Amino acid sequence: MGAEAVGTEVRQPVMADVAKLAGVSHQTVSRVLNGAPHVRPGTRERVLAAIRELDYRPNSAARALVTRRSQTLGVVTFDSTLYGPASMLDGIERAARTADYFVSVASLRSLDSRSVQEAVDRLRDQGVEGVVVIAPQVSAVGALAKLSSPVPVVAVGSGGRSRVPMVSFDNRAGAEAATRYLLDLGHRTVHHLAGATGWMESRDRQDGWRRTLEAAGARVPRAGTGDWSSRSGYEAGRRIAHDPEVTAVFCANDHMALGLLRALYEAGRAVPGEISVIGFDDIPEAAYFTPPLTTVRQDFGELGRRALELLLKELDGVGHGRDPVRISPETVLRRSAGPAHRD
Template identity: 50%
Template sequence: MPPESPKERAPSIRDVAKLADVSHQTVSRVLNDHPSIRDSTKERVLAAMAELSYRPNRAARALVAGRSHTIGVLAARNAQLGPSSSIAAIEDAARAAEYYVITANLNALDPESIRDAIDHLMSQSIEGLVVVAPQVRVFDALASMSIQVPYVSLQSITVTGPRALSVDQIEGARLATRHLIDLGHREILHLAGPQDWIEAEARMRGFLDEIDRAELRTHPPILGDWTADFGYFAGRELSRGRDFTAVFAANDQMAAGLLHAFRDEGVNVPGEVSVVGFDDIPLAAHFWPPLTTVHENFTEIGRRAVALLLEEVQGTDEAVETLQTLPRLVVRESTGPAPGRPAPLPKRY
């Protein structure tokens, strides 16, 4: 059989060398940005690579250089849409720094599953790890493991060390609750997230702090599961006996389910009940009515996570901006004055 031509197989480093009329060692030096290569030679090699659509073999380069240029991401499979935006931002920031990203999604949260996911990532020779799985048991498991690469965790309450990025979600929940109080609402419910999630605990705490500060009656939080289906179920149940005028939902998906249920049950939003969400996912502005919610800059969070990680991986001295980011309230049409109350003067949040 005749040998394969470059058209019939993936081009190799020797194909590039032949087209550029250089040795394959010269091509290797160009790939590794060796300072001894003349600019004219480098341009000729790069042009040959482009013409042949040559892609360097990552595994081979990692073996030679001892570097994989790969970051691992440990994520909860049932992560909300908001945190999933952080993962996309991590991939974009890593790509800009010429790093690859491998993600391991946790199907279960038992110690064995977490350990298996970490082992899978480590088997890919990752140089660093970002943890986007904000459940208490995940951090408990990580604390008991010896992780041999630098890692950064996206946490939700306070920064607990040099490896943690934090979003002040307690303050975000306080902003949402305070907005409803300023609108004259006195009977406010909280549709909370799952108890094991650090974010859910932080948002519940902020809600309760603000309710206590205003000396209002505390309704027991309703424990949800982050899904729009649960929000719809809760909304249908709540519509049967309304002793409230506002609901703060711990994420936008559950808020979407609430809006759907209230519409089906003939409850006017915001005329009879106001609804606030959390995360400001892209669809929030297109719910009906458009959702008042707490905005988190997931793109910035992901960018900072990669910057912090690469600072440690590469041993640079570049300072990463503050490790805690502040959310802000975005007021839309799902909130209004409590029934029987005049419209208050507009406030800035």
Template identity: 45%
Template sequence: MTENATGRTAKPSIYDVARLAGVSHQTVSRVLNGHPNIRESTRARVEAAMAEIRYTPNSIARALATRRTRRIGVLVDRPEQYGPGSTLRGIEEAARAAGYTVSASTVADAPDLGTDAGVAHLRMQGVDALCVIAPRYSTIADLTRAAHDLPTLLVTAEPADGVLTVAVDQYAGAARAVDHLLSLGHRDILHLGGPLDWVDARVRSRAWSDRLAAAGLPARPPVIGDWTSDFGYEVGRRPGALGQATAVFAANDQMALGLLHGLHERGLRVPDDVSVIGFDDLPDARHLLPPLSTVRQDFHALGALSLTSLIASLDRPVASSMIEPELVVRASTGPRASA
């Protein structure tokens, strides 16, 4: 700390950092702005000096110098659902680590919470770029109009023309779930699908039908749900809902949880009578009775990839990418019972 003309302790400046680190103030500025042509030893010395005197960069001055606010706007469709909400948390954590701030806006069906209103709200905050967690086709369609001139990244399982996208590979995850059931001898596998307007739901359903077709097996029409445990419960407790199926691939863990409850009420044993596998790997999935086989999505990694890809895209073209999911086998799936 230094003292100003009034004798009060002044906030450390970039010049104080430069003196302590033994470099010019221009070098400190380059370190602050992430300039690539800085030796690592110099960068480390400057960062150590900033930490020692508790220097905090002036974000307004830096924005004027770089014409960037280091603020990312995140438009979140359906944040109450586990996937979108978890992805947002991953983005926020990665942004803090990268020295960025996040402004988030929610998209819902209410007129004042639509895509246009959300993008306008984020524009007013001077965001450098926009990350859209867009699980629904309708949101993606609206976004094309609302954010056409703003650097944008979509978190979605289906690539969009001319837009940078990142995602967990939903098709690969669903295929692994179905292949797991097939490897256990199941030949009649019911799919409890998600809402048809959700990209992930359609991709998972397509993988289910493709894997059955590849195995030479027919696919009965999927049962379309709403992602909730209550829906899965109603399916599980309704006589005849499963037909002759010996296994169920639920499009998310919440519906799988309800399904387990409903099957238990009917006196059906999992996995002895029916095998059940979900998707997401909710934090409590391993504590269900029985512990749920599922497909794990690494939302922390997805959020980090979204943030780093979007920041990089401000300076150079960046390719769309996907994260591999992980099959997690627990006690809710087992071999098909002998006829």
């Protein structure tokens, strides 16, 4: 046995191995790999064959080192367990893949701006080329404002004004449509169960609701505040169930609407007979609530894709979108809202 064969360590093949096998220089291998011109079809074939034979994989670290590009994008998210963030993440990942990028995720442990900066830094240390922040909290937006990052950052899902480019739903418009719809049904006014404090979505939806009421000259009741969970919707529902004033409730999301529906049911209030309920999001389950929930649909996947599109533009140095990208939601009519009852 020659000295070569002593260690049976199976070293991963490198470019030089491929080159030797194909009888070319490593540079030619590189050229084939990167589709560079000036490679004769014959040699290209030989190189490709050698690559296949050795099952050679380029070393991404080496490539990243010299090109200064990691082919990786970062996503920072708050609670990727929620339907919205999860769908956005999914949309982003799919879009990134088609653009031939990897995506690395970092979830926030808390909402303060230090935490956001930390997550972005973490991603940056890993060498991501850009990051999209799924952080709909007001505090996060504040964090973005003072965020210092050498890599492009775009935000998604929130609506605040900020220095970073942003794509979001027009939550205000969605809330207006929902409220308007209820008003048009003949309700004297519409109550509101807001989302978690500190979220842009909560603020904007509440805003849209209030404005619509004011524009219609309707009384603006005090809004309840939930935390997006069904439980909080349920608790709010128990509080209002016996209030005869309440004939229509606009919930800031479908999960809370579910809890509300439950509380109303327990209290023996008919929906939409006595009280109309409308949600926001159109989660896949909303159509199967009892009664099926009228709600405002958001296409989170689309939002994720658009965010990535925007980030890619930033990466290409195409001047950053002056105005935030806004996607209009559409309201989905089902059975949980109906005309005001006459008393």
